[in-house]
Amino acid sequence: MSTVRRRPVRSGVTARVLDVLGAFTPSAPELGLTDIATRTGLPLTTVHRLVGELAAGGALDRGDDGRYRIGLRLWEIASLAPASRGLREAAMPFLEDLHEVTRHNVQLAVPDAADPGEVVYVERLSSRDAVSIVTRTGSRLPAHATGVGLALLAHADPDDVERVLARPLRRFTPHTVCDPDGVRTLLAQVRGYGFVISDRQIEPVSLSVAAPVRAGDGPVVAALSVVVPADGTNPHTWVPAVRAAARGISRALAAPESRS
Known part of the structure; x- marks a missing residue:
């Protein structure tokens, strides 16, 4: 309840x-x-x-x-906010391509400006046969339990990260990583490999593959993910496509029209 x-x-x-x-x-x-x-x-x-x-x-x-x-x-x-307008406009062609390739849920999220421990979803593409997910455009979830959240938290200010990990971390499923050291391990993987797999952390039926999005060669400003069924899926299959989409959005954000 x-x-x-x-x-x-x-x-x-x-x-x-x-x-x-x-x-x-x-x-x-x-x-x-x-x-x-x-x-x-x-x-x-x-x-x-x-x-x-x-x-x-x-x-x-x-x-x-x-x-x-x-x-x-x-x-x-809300549609006037930069995260909802410039970012979404730059990202949409790549999100649509990723959705067309995977036929699964594709999401774009940004950090909550007031709380780095939460992420806000600014776009989501889905299809009738895709696995059910709890997110929608405008919704938010804790960063430690989501692929996009881990991708963002990995590049957040270290002091902010430690403040997030010092408070109780919400458990959604038996697979949710709530141990601070476990979360730190996942964050290190993002920084080292450029992607992260969040396995059944929000719902036991799904996992996500996520990658950070930069403003050109600058800081990480967003993250995208594809959410797929946990059963019968090799998540590493989707890593190249997710990383390619993230790089494409990063390049688009560096274009002059994206900064106007």
Whole structure:
């Protein structure tokens, strides 16, 4: 059974608005006022006022049943973010080629600017016959348990990495690597070989092959992965294609039009 992630109450109107919006998750895309108050820790009267203002501005939509969901206005604003626009535009041809070759799930993710221990998925391509996965565009997962997260964490600031590894690491399956030294080993593999295999860490039916994406010859800014069935799959089969796609995106990000 899922648990409600209760956030600490922060001062300031902006912080409270973000808390209200953050109450919505992939597992709870529709919430009532009481649900939002419980998840945020805010008084019901405050939630009622904030939700009303957000709905009036198009950031939330109110259904006929009185429950709320994220509105299109937020999607319009989010599409202006560099990670959602320049990166996705540069990456899309390579993601489409990788998807065409593999016919499996292909994902592109960036680090959470506020928390290097999490990654945000900015694009996902799938097909009807691909293995089921939990991610979607705009969703996030812990970096230590995902291929893209490990590819990003391997190139993060070492102090940030140690802070991430010093806190409890969430276990999703019996295969999730939650031991800090085990995670460090995987991060070393990324730096040494340019890719990582995350084996059944999020779901027992799938594994991912991931590689980092650089801004040309500069820092790592994103990571891509292909997610395939765990049974009957040799993940090393997909390593050359994944690494080639990552290099292609890196070159595209170095082009002048990508920096404009």
